[in-house]
Amino acid sequence: MKVLVTVKEVAEAADDFELAEGALDIDERYLEYDLNEWDEYAVEEGVEIAEESEDVEVVSVTIGPERSEETIRMALAKGVDRAIRVWDDTLEGTAFLDVEARASILEAVVAEEEPDLVLTGVQAADDGFGATGVALADAIDFEWAAVVNDLDLDTGDGTAHVHRELEGGVEELTDVSLPVVLSIQTGINEPRYASLRGIRQAQSKEIAPYGLDDLGLDAETTESTLSLTSMYEPETESDATVFEGSPEEEADQLAELFGEMGVVEG
Amino acid sequence: MTVLALAEHRRGNIRPVSYETVTAGRGLADALDTELHLAVIGGEVSEFAEDLNRDGVDTIHAVAAGEEFNHDIYTQVIESLATDLDPRVVLMPNSVNGLDYAPAVASRLSLPLITDVVGFDAGDTMTAIREMYGSKVETTIEIDADRFCVTIRPNEWPAAEGAGDAEIEEPDVEVDESRVGSTVTGFEEVGGGDVDISDADVLVSVGRGIEEEENIELIEELADALGATLSSSRPIVDAGWLPKNRQVGQSGKVVTPDIYLAIGISGAVQHVAGMKGADTIVAINTDPNAPIFDLADYGIVDDLFEVVPELTAQFS
Numbered sequence A: 001m002k003v004l005v006t007v008k009e010v011a012e013a014a015d016d017f018e019l020a021e022g023a024l025d026i027d028e029r030y031l032e033y034d035l036n037e038w039d040e041y042a043v044e045e046g047v048e049i050a051e052e053s054e055d056v057e058v059v060s061v062t063i064g065p066e067r068s069e070e071t072i073r074m075a076l077a078k079g080v081d082r083a084i085r086v087w088d089d090t091l092e093g094t095a096f097l098d099v100e101a102r103a104s105i106l107e108a109v110v111a112e113e114e115p116d117l118v119l120t121g122v123q124a125a126d127d128g129f130g131a132t133g134v135a136l137a138d139a140i141d142f143e144w145a146a147v148v149n150d151l152d153l154d155t156g157d158g159t160a161h162v163h164r165e166l167e168g169g170v171e172e173l174t175d176v177s178l179p180v181v182l183s184i185q186t187g188i189n190e191p192r193y194a195s196l197r198g199i200r201q202a203q204s205k206e207i208a209p210y211g212l213d214d215l216g217l218d219a220e221t222t223e224s225t226l227s228l229t230s231m232y233e234p235e236t237e238s239d240a241t242v243f244e245g246s247p248e249e250e251a252d253q254l255a256e257l258f259g260e261m262g263v264v265e266g
Numbered sequence B: 001m002t003v004l005a006l007a008e009h010r011r012g013n014i015r016p017v018s019y020e021t022v023t024a025g026r027g028l029a030d031a032l033d034t035e036l037h038l039a040v041i042g043g044e045v046s047e048f049a050e051d052l053n054r055d056g057v058d059t060i061h062a063v064a065a066g067e068e069f070n071h072d073i074y075t076q077v078i079e080s081l082a083t084d085l086d087p088r089v090v091l092m093p094n095s096v097n098g099l100d101y102a103p104a105v106a107s108r109l110s111l112p113l114i115t116d117v118v119g120f121d122a123g124d125t126m127t128a129i130r131e132m133y134g135s136k137v138e139t140t141i142e143i144d145a146d147r148f149c150v151t152i153r154p155n156e157w158p159a160a161e162g163a164g165d166a167e168i169e170e171p172d173v174e175v176d177e178s179r180v181g182s183t184v185t186g187f188e189e190v191g192g193g194d195v196d197i198s199d200a201d202v203l204v205s206v207g208r209g210i211e212e213e214e215n216i217e218l219i220e221e222l223a224d225a226l227g228a229t230l231s232s233s234r235p236i237v238d239a240g241w242l243p244k245n246r247q248v249g250q251s252g253k254v255v256t257p258d259i260y261l262a263i264g265i266s267g268a269v270q271h272v273a274g275m276k277g278a279d280t281i282v283a284i285n286t287d288p289n290a291p292i293f294d295l296a297d298y299g300i301v302d303d304l305f306e307v308v309p310e311l312t313a314q315f316s
């Protein structure tokens, strides 16, 4: 069996950030890159499946620049067997890669790798689109389930028994037939830390570089009727009274407020 | 030509986000000078249709197909309705079920998709507004297409209120069962147990800013000193540091205490969904741009590890 785990390196903005000139993104100096939180759980789920049965290969795919190799290596260090990184000048020059384009690129990778199971994160922490996995499933004609926080894979009868985490502390129990794309929710497992041995082994694992043309695609794939036209800091809606001073002074003022509100009697 | 909005129901009840899609859909229909159609799929559709007949809806399509939500059925039904109605916009909620069918609908219809939209600007070209980087920035996305799909963020548009006079249709939509590869077998309530944080008058809530499991104690001590109840954001529960029944938010509990003290919590939209109804919100966070301050009545922009022990000392 082959498991394909899609991963994305995401950026997080520093506390005091500035927008880049031209302002279609935050200035790179204020961005810190890491593996997407949701993908960490997807990676762990894939690796656990491989550990529980024989002959399971786990392959990760990412769409991202060379910088992201460092992040992808973390997935390899945690037990992913090999990785694919899709990038080229066309992608580099695309300011906004829409859902359809991402799904098309991943569809081409699926055609090449022929996985039985695809795991994605529910959403990427930076743009929060939350659509790639299900769009991919439809494109490749797989079944799917979004926001999965429990998975019991029965390859014998070709079914994934999943829990989908709904709103308000309710989970939906669903059976989906394989092959399937599952978008994985945080908390489904406990992502491991990479061991030193794992980190060493990851150095010799393959990260295969692919361009769009290697996948039989071209610039048309990235064309979109959607374009990112601006990014700005929203006007603050805050009318909070901010207590100032040393930590002790701040705590004093808050304690006084709590006193006035009659907090402690209870 | 229409705007086609989708309602949502679960276990026999219409979900509130449905009335928000009516409001957002009406706005788009006005901007595009077209009608608002609303579809409700599965369950007691006739009853649902009555309930959804609010001011602003022109036509309701009540499609009997299954009981509960099933993405394969939804996708097929919407594809079929869209083929008949040729909607300019297919408008869906960015709910957990929305995440499970909206991308498939857009893919089936070969339409562009923008998710989690918080506003529209219908100028010469239609523009959608959405947030990025954990609500720290907003972006505008221009839609250079005659037809598109969107999902809207819950709790951003007011619910449609007044009674409407929509035409109610109950079309027969053929579902190809061979393309239904998923079955809902049940529901499970999680997060029960001895503590019900939604009963508490004062909640002291801890987030990822606490960094390590052993530091939770610091917050526990404060909660004890204040006679308050301890709650948390999701990452604390995901990490197994506190049980699920302590989680505030979209997938946890909705709480409405007199005082909600958020410590090291950024104020992500799914967290805010669970605590925005608190009377008084206080935030302690090192990041002055953290979205939690948009909601807070009182704030301290400082290191929790310095402030919290001082605060605890005041009450011990």
Ligand SMILES: Cc1cc2nc3c(=O)[nH]c(=O)nc-3n(C[C@H](O)[C@H](O)[C@H](O)COP(=O)(O)OP(=O)(O)OC[C@H]3O[C@@H](n4cnc5c(N)ncnc54)[C@H](O)[C@@H]3O)c2cc1C
Residues within 6 Å of the ligand: A122, A123, A147, B096, B134, B206, B207, B208, B209, B210, B232, B233, B234, B235, B236, B247, B248, B249, B250, B251, B252, B253, B263, B264, B265, B266, B267, B268, B269, B270, B271, B274, B284, B285, B286, B287, B290, B302, B303, B304, B305
């Ligand atoms: C489908 C779905 C459902 C979800 N449901 C929920 C839900 O029910 N509840 C929920 O909470 N989340 C939920 N989330 C997750 C949500 O998107 C956020 O990831 C989460 O709320 C972030 O938690 P946080 O604020 O504790 O962490 P972060 O966003 O990482 O914020 C940590 C904060 O701590 C501050 N900080 C760091 N160090 C210090 C310090 N020393 N002193 C003071 N402050 C400090 C930082 O400035 C930051 O603002 C859901 C997500 C999805 C996709």
